[in-house]
Amino acid sequence: MLQMQLTPSPIAATVDFAAPGVRHGFLRLPYSRDDAAWGSIMTPITVVNNGEGPTALLSGANHGDEYEGPIALFDLAARVRAEDVTGRIIIVPAMNYPAFAAGTRTSPIDRGNLNRSFPGRPDGTVTQKIADYFQRVLLPMADVVLDFHSGGKTLDFLPYCAAHVLPDKRQQAAAFDLVRAFGAPWSVKMLEIDAVGMYDTAAEEMGKTFVTTELGGGGTATARSAGIAKRGLTNLLIAAGVMRGEIAPQPTQWLDMPDEDCFTFAEDGGLIEFLADLGDRVDHGQPVARIFPVTRTGLAPVVVHARRAGLMMARHFPGIVKPGDCVAVIGVEVDE
Numbered sequence: 001m002l003q004m005q006l007t008p009s010p011i012a013a014t015v016d017f018a019a020p021g022v023r024h025g026f027l028r029l030p031y032s033r034d035d036a037a038w039g040s041i042m043t044p045i046t047v048v049n050n051g052e053g054p055t056a057l058l059s060g061a062n063h064g065d066e067y068e069g070p071i072a073l074f075d076l077a078a079r080v081r082a083e084d085v086t087g088r089i090i091i092v093p094a095m096n097y098p099a100f101a102a103g104t105r106t107s108p109i110d111r112g113n114l115n116r117s118f119p120g121r122p123d124g125t126v127t128q129k130i131a132d133y134f135q136r137v138l139l140p141m142a143d144v145v146l147d148f149h150s151g152g153k154t155l156d157f158l159p160y161c162a163a164h165v166l167p168d169k170r171q172q173a174a175a176f177d178l179v180r181a182f183g184a185p186w187s188v189k190m191l192e193i194d195a196v197g198m199y200d201t202a203a204e205e206m207g208k209t210f211v212t213t214e215l216g217g218g219g220t221a222t223a224r225s226a227g228i229a230k231r232g233l234t235n236l237l238i239a240a241g242v243m244r245g246e247i248a249p250q251p252t253q254w255l256d257m258p259d260e261d262c263f264t265f266a267e268d269g270g271l272i273e274f275l276a277d278l279g280d281r282v283d284h285g286q287p288v289a290r291i292f293p294v295t296r297t298g299l300a301p302v303v304v305h306a307r308r309a310g311l312m313m314a315r316h317f318p319g320i321v322k323p324g325d326c327v328a329v330i331g332v333e334v335d336e
């Protein structure tokens, strides 16, 4: 363990994290392959430094097929001026760059799901090396961490900003303050079904104020969802004390995810017909979808029921579903 911690990361930044002003560069990871024996993975990064203040670490495309985050972050990197910043902003618009470049959730190099790869390894796969760099180099520099997600090709979400319920209530309150400032149409007290190896968990265990989003899905972004991402990003940076300006307050509806009954999974595969849409209120036991077996005609569809009453906040996106896929997520409307 001690030896692993002493192994330096193979990733080198071409930007100086302490230099004043706006710096655009790369995180360069050597990657020897058939078409480039001494090739590299070049992950774009922007660092903005202006005087004293907190550090915000901003990332998108932790999953490569989620686009609102990269849009908001490439946009910010292209227009940010040092004089607008009070402290430091580190922008990595596409965290799992090989996945982002391929338009896939996981890395085409090693099939690595970056958000299940933390704390990573400096001597591991490409995805593990990226995780290790965030774990040991970037996260320790940060006070506030915003990691954008969306549904990708296989899920669709009501657009929301979220933080986790944490044992440290001061850390939790700081995160929910930023969720409120972000001002997405929905704000979520988020429950994870699979928290092991997540970037979220790594940041929270380091005591960082961690905020995430799910801003849409289907493997694309809309004008509306990109607008929510850009406006929310600016609001969050102002609220975190990293950027000058006035917050543009937005109405938001809070949703809670009290337990695993929020999640409904398919037990059968086939053609899915949704009986409720995103944003619809459903009762406990209400049919939310039916799944037709497609190997022959004449078979009755299997009905999928909501396991609690609430608002449909996420759904499976493709028209074909496989056993074990998450069909729908039901959140509970709460006052903040």
Ligand SMILES: [Zn+2]
Pocket (backbone or CB within 6 Å): 062, 063, 066, 149, 150, 152
């Ligand atoms: Zn994601």
